Amino acid sequence: MKLKYLFIGSIIGFGGLTACEDQLNYQEYSTLDKGYISESYLNVGGLVTNIYAQLDSDWGNYGGATLASACDEAEYAWSNSTVHDFYNGAWSASNTISSTWTKNYAAIQQCNMFLENFLGLTFPDLRLNDDYESQMFRYNNYENEVRFLRAYFYFNLAREYGDVPLVTKVPSTDEVNTFERTPVQEVFKFIQDECDAIVDKIPADYTNLGDLALPEGQPETARANRLxxxxxxxxxxxxxxxxxxxxxQDADLWKIAAEANKAVIDSCKKYDCKLGAYDKLWGAENHREKEMIFMRRSDKDNNSFEKYNFPIGVEGGSGGNCPTQTLVDAYEMKSTGKLWNEEGSGYSEADPYADRDPRFALTIAKNGDTKWPAYNAGALQIYYGGSNAEPLSGATPTGYYLKKYCDGSIDLRAGSSSTKFHTWITFRLGEFYLNYAEAVAHYTGSVEIPLPGDKSPLTARQAVDIIRARVDMPALRDEVRDMDIFWKRYKNERMVELAFEGHRFWDVRRWKEGEVLKEITLMKITRNTNGTFNYRREVRQRSWDNKMYLFPIPQSELVKNQNLDQNPGW
Incomplete structure (x- = not known):
């Protein structure tokens, strides 16, 4: 287990937390000792800032590829990306692909170090400062923030590995490589207990602190809050x-999940967090949307995600994470609320993208689309031989390019290149309507029965319909009252709503439905001499083994710590 005795030898962030209104200030790093850090509020704040900097995002962590390309959402256009190892047989304990174990335990160690060594400080030299009370409020709140962050890092570990060592102190040198794995349900309970312990202590809104606001009036946004x-x-x-x-399938766990997710929905109403326009969920200003609960902002303007994902044939574009036909097929017909292959859906083989769920056009770039990205003067030619298609190297293998999370206003042309801020969505309200629908349906065994005793009752069916109504999709049809039909439609809705936000890869695992990853469907397009197009589905096989429900613990960790055992099958 790679838990170095970090203590003060850690590389920590040094810098104020109030320098920017819209983001944390990840900018200067130094090796400092305990005494030096304790002398200054800013130095302690810098340590906390550095812990925030360890939060995850997925702007192409696998050589440009995202986890979407490791499941059935996408296929990465370039064969040299490590993301292909998730399904080509190369994944192993010696080739873990992921760095979650090392990164999250390093972050947890910094959390433990803070909680053991930097609480209870008073900074007496600052007592005469006008902002002493407000600064001390922020300092005292760091404990809540760090406990939240530690719990979050443990969630990442448990989601990926199942049972993991639960370490809540800075270990001695002798202890570092002796820890055993803690049962995953105990880890999950620790996370939930930590949340319960701090939820009423941490601010609900950093922009509304009254007398405790900074003198400059700059709110500390992008920090963990009550929501x-x-x-x-x-x-x-x-x-x-x-x-x-x-x-x-302990029903009590589903009840706890339903209650917890309903608490998010109800609290969002209290704190004016609400659904807005779907197309505002990405782009340089998405962090300002009321739907956002918690985000990971980039530390500077950039255009790397666009470079990875703008179409081949557009200056500066590299193809990147290309949505699959599997994902496209999940977008229902808008007029009927039916899937493309259901009787009476209205689907046309000659015009396969007409009358689709509006989220399709906001997420995926298709053949014939114009102004994608904005500086592209011509229509996308994704048919074989077209300017954005095979056989060009790096052209989409699926028949589509990615829009979601790409900022179409960014220019990658050599003479007019531009950059913008990017914000990764960690939590947004839309997820929790879906989470609640799943949990309450499993607990009650019905799509029409709300959580018993809830003062503002909401059924699973109603929760899903709220998400659909946001984009003017029709309500779920009457036959969806059947639980088996509802489960199918729910999974489809979740795939569409949360596409490319880092959920699908984990959802099929926690559902134990990994078999769906054995194949993906692609679309191959050819152009006829009269200007019409032929659309042909092609199935591509991928490898799947049930051991892949959990990740392998790195072999290097097993060698160092004989008390660790490997996940089954690895």
Missing amino acids: AVLALKARTALYAASPLFNPD
């Missing part, structure tokens, strides 16, 4: 109840 704490508990509870971690 973020509730959201972490709710997502953790959903995973704890899911078949991968709850093989006996």
